[in-house]
Amino acid sequence: MSADWPQGVGRHLLASVDSTNAHGFGLPDLPAWVVAEEQTAGRGRRGREWASPRGNFYGSLILAPEGPAEQRGLLSFVAALALRDALIAVTGLPRRLSLKWPNDVLLNGGKLSGILLEARGDRLAIGIGVNLIGAPSASEVEPGAFPPVSLLAETGMRITPDQLLAHLAPAMAARQAQLQHGFAGTRSDFLAHAARQGQRIVARTMTATYEGVFRTIDETGALILDTDAGPVPIPAADIFFSERPHASGH
DSSP states (O other), rough: OTTSSOOOOOOESSSSBSSSHHHHTOOOSSSSEEEOOSSSSBBBBBBBOOOOBBBBBEEEEEOOOOSSSSHHHHHHHHHHHHHHHHHHHHHOGGGGGGTTTTHHHEEEEEEEEEEEEEEEEEEEEEEEEOOOSOOOOOOOOOSSSSOOOOOOHHOOOOHHHHHHHHHHHHHHHHHHHHTTOOOOOHHHHHHBBBBTTTTEEEOOOOOOOOEEEEEEEETOOOEEEETTTOOOOEEEEEEEEESSOOOOOO
C-alpha cells in the first residue's frame, strides 16, 4: 500500500464484480475500499444502469458511520470534494474541474463521474465511478442529461484506476476529518467550486420541476433555488443546465 494510505482502512482489489457497493456490504472489517477492474451490474442514481468498461474507475468506500441519517447524507458532498482533490492531484488542472450539486464532478463542463450513496442496516457505501478512458455516448443518456466525458478524451491524460485510488483514499480521509468539525467548512469549499451558482438552472424532483437561480446550499445540504415564487429548498433533484459551458485553462 502507499505510504499515504489512510491508517486502519482496508483495500480490496477485484478483477470483476457485480457492484462494488453490493460486494462491500458483505465485508467483515470496516472501513474499507472496494475497487474493481470491471462491474457487471453497476448502478447510478435512481437505479439507472452505469456503463462499466475496463480502464475506468469503479470503487466504493464502505463505512459504518455513527450519528443520524442526515449526517450520512452530507458525505455526498465530502465524496465530491475528495474526488475533485484527487483529480487535481493527478492532472494538475483545477480550473477545469467543478462540482454539480449534489455530488457530480464536471470536467470542462461535462460529467466525468457519478457518486452513489447506499445504506444497508448500519452500513453505508459511497460508490464512485470515474470515466478515466471512456464515457457513454450522448445517445446512451436521457434527453437533457449532462453530456458524459472522459478524462482521456478531454485532456489526453491516461490515468489508471490504481493511480487515482492512491490519491482518492487519503483525500477522502482528509475530507471526512473536515466534516467532523461540522458542515460549514465542507459547505464553503463545495460552494467555492460549484458550477452555475448565481445562474438559472432547472431542478426536477420525483414530483415537480422548478426553474430559478441557484443561490446557495443550506446547512442540511439542500439546494436553495430562487424561483419566481420565492426561495425554494430542494433536498434532492436532478439538475439541468441550459448548455455545456466552454472551459479552458489550468
